Amino acid sequence: MEVKTSLLDNMIGVGDMVLLEPLSEDSFLENLQKRFDHNEIYTYIGSVVISMNPYRSLPIFTPDKVEEYRNRNFYELSPHIYALADEAYRSLRDQDKDQCILITGESGAGKTEASKLVMSYVAAVCGKGQEVNKVKEQLLQSNPVLEAFGNAKTVRNDNSSRFGKYMDIEFDFKGDPLGGVISNYLLEKSRVVKQPRGERNFHVFYQLLSGASDDTLRKLKLDRDFSKYNYLSLDSAAVNGLDDAANFRTVRNAMQIVGFMEDEVQSVLELVAAVLKLGNIEFKPESRCNGTDESRIKDKNDLKEMCELLGIEQSVLERAFSYRTVEAKMEKVSTTLNVAQAYYARDALAKNLYSRLFSWLVTRINESIKAQTKTRHKVMGVLDIYGFEIFEDNSFEQFIINYCNEKLQQIFIELTLREEQEEYVREGIEWTNIEYFNNAIICDLIENNQNGILAMLDEECLRPGTVTDETFLDKLNTVCAEHQHFESRLSKNSKFLTDHSLPHNCFRIQHYAGKVLYRVEGFVDKNNDLLYRDLSQAMYKANHSLIKQLFPEGNPAKVNLKRPPTAGFQFRASVGTLMKNLQTKNPNYIRCIKPNDKKASHIFTDSLVRHQVRYLGLMENVRVRRAGYAFRQAYEPCLERYKMLCKRTWPHWRGPAREGVEVLMTDLQVPAEEFSYGRSKIFIRNPRTLFFLEERRRQCLEDLATLIQKIYRGWKCRTQFLLLKKSQVTVAAWYRRYAQQKKYKRIKSATTVVQSYTRGWQARKLLRELKYQKRCEEAVTTIAAFWHGTQARRELRRLKEEARRKHAVAVIWAYWQGLKVRREYRKFFRANAGKKIYDFTIQRIIQKYFLNLKSTMPSMSPIDKNWPTRPYLFLDGVHTDLRRIFHLWRCKKYRSQFTEEKKAVYEEKLEASEIFKDKKALYPSSVSQPFKGDYLEISKNPKYQKLNSAVDEKVLLADVVNKINRANGKGTARIFLLTKKSVVLADQKTGQVKASVPLPDLSSVSVSTQTDGFFALRLKEGSASAVKGDFLLSSEHLIEIITKLHRVGATTADMEQLNVDISDEFLVQFKQDKVCVKFIQGVPKNGNSVSCKRKNNRLLEVSVPTTP
């Protein structure tokens, strides 16, 4: 059988411990060291990766390396954590199996680094795209945030995880990350208030003080100097190779990427600052009169600043540090706290504040990174839990941490050692059992519900009466005395009575990874994890959104007297859930080993590594692997996967799957020792055999792919060819059609041309013939015409000749007759011939005159002055008479067309002419103006409605006139109304009647001879109207007004004819005085056409422009 050699062959030492020969602990360690010395930090045990911490950066985590390991078989390249990550990722993506990466090892062995490498590898190889990249970035950036708050420098590790972390990364069916969920396990919060020598508090405190800007520190009321804070240990504040300031910037940046709001970051920093401030609050004792000790705060400045930071009322917190209220059965009892209790309360608050902040951070990160879609996810879980640790002084936290590690070891044993061996037995494979240490017994010691240490601790915590750490130890001494992994000086087991390495207040557990001595001090308290209610209530009252959220139990409305579950109980429950979760996934192991205790590179401390190899059970792991089979698979999927390697099984095997696999293996000539047939699975001993199968499968798949490709290409080409052919036929048909159409059109046009030429030729021929015919006809006609003309002229000549002759005969005959008559009547003719000739001539002349006159008659217009000239003097009288008669006749004709109104108008005009013509210079300009009468349209205009109704008679004339004021000669506008009975003067604006003069009261009217419109209405002396005196008025329509007045006078029975005086000087009676109005010609001032001026009491002078 030819097998392609794997890269495992050319390795430093042996890359896979399964291939180690001979196998012993020494050779195992030798191999590890050899590889470690050559920077080969990864070694396999089958599919398990052993990782040695190099304590320096190696060039094996570059993007090139990622590419190298991408999509490669696990054993194809030298051992690497990337190979494991790739294997896990691909089986998640391609086989839809949820994965978990279990990273174990003691503190400082490199678990956290390993988990980050796995995550970064997966991030690098999975899909890309804007959204995917954002998810990846958020998942990766959650690490620095959690490390800042949850990691600290310990003696074993400068970046030791002080909390357990399990992160589920969720992928879609394509293998693109969708989001993640982080679970955290019990933060070692005691570190907040106290750190063992050589260790530090959590990184974030140092990062904040070193990295925050001065401005931020001022806002947080902090000082950069670490030594100012009681909670910060000073002997190891600065750690080599750790740049706190730079890390602070990284953390802030990471928080931003993860999606923290600016105000959330600020709140978080305020809480961190508050914890530091809290540590600085100190108490002093003060004795009270009843003899009890009470505590007082020494310096309230820190308290004040902390309260300001968190928005807490200082007095509330101060009281919470001095008193403790216990509530029982509706009763509240307040007791004072002594100094020790006050310090206890302060530290409890600091620890709670910090641990709750940490849990909030995890929740907040989860909110940001949770998958948005609701579709089923594939999950890859990465577990990075605090490593097994043995300190000088081990307390509750170490107990919990080591219990967690026991559980992980348990799951490793379960899945790799026990499960595997049990499977061989189940499947009926021949198998010699391999002994290994099963730590289930230790797990039972700790977690057993009846008598486990955690159960005892809980029982003790909940028990009424005095409970101390000592009573707890007593209980353990009784209950666990017989347990082979429990050791205590005072236990019932007498063999430890003399063991001086066991102090009285301690108990020791033989963990899978070694013996650990736990000091019971603080166990009860830490398990109780109680915070005085006064403190939680004080915190709830804080005017700070985050603090309020962190202490919900402080809400007085939700007072819960029930005890919260203990820390141990909670941890046990969450570890239980975690284990269940891990068991549902396909495990991938990374077992981290710490090469030395000095955190130094290149040092391989044999004893230390040997110890780890032992307790991690690596030798057993190799033995099981070697004795067993590297690979197993149920018959159905195996046949399904490899059936293409054998003609008989390809493409379908009709019989049972197992027989199919047997046929396959026989056909492939795999040596019998390389595999075994189990009941439901085939077991393959050597990875090489598997590689061989895989390689053959790959080749075969290539062939199959080629075949599929070939058939597909053939099909595609055929389809394309057929399509082309079909297209070609269509194109050809269309082309032929087009060509034929074109040819047809060409022939058709040629035919048309030929036809048109022929027709043209025929037409021209016909035309020629017709023209010839026509010419002939014309010629004939012309000849005929000429001939007839000649004939006619000849005939005419003859007829004329004949007529002339006849006429001549008649004339001659008449002359002859005349001559005869004259000779006969000569004697009568001579007596009255003169008179007859004269009468005849006169008659002829008059006849001609009338005929001429008829044709030269002028038009019917009465103003047409034309008349034909007289032809003979003797007709002069007749001619003049005819002209007059004609003029009268046509005037009559013209008049007969007039209507009655028009007649009246003309009568008025005539009367005006009679009154004014040649007497007043204004008259000519009035001739062409028609007499309108009612200029104001008094009956229609609503403005004059009142005035109209005041006048009974029909209004003959309505106009606006100027009433001349005697005092200054100025005019005032007045409405002038003339009816048949009276003259009315009214106000122009209001229409109110000012004066009404009955016509009989008028004696005369005086006007000038000039072009002005002045007129004086003179009243009869002694009449009723004469009291006020005469009216001197001026109007543009003077001629019309006077004419109308005159006419009314003529037609009214009881009135005398009105006199019209026309003179340039007349007297006007104004009340008592007579004033002379004189008209002179001159240039009136102010550009007015006419101006009136009072010269003296008796004279008004009116200047009228000179008449041109």
Ligand SMILES: Nc1ncnc2c1ncn2[C@@H]1O[C@H](COP(=O)(O)OP(=O)(O)OP(=O)(O)O)[C@@H](O)[C@H]1O
């Ligand atoms: N692959 C590696 N390459 C370089 N240095 C490493 C590597 N793995 C670990 N280290 C170094 O070892 C230190 C401790 O590693 P890490 O924090 O991962 O230990 P851990 O197992 O998580 O310990 P703990 O249980 O205390 O959290 C790291 O800070 C780093 O300096």
Ligand SMILES: [Mg+2]
């Ligand atoms: Mg860690």
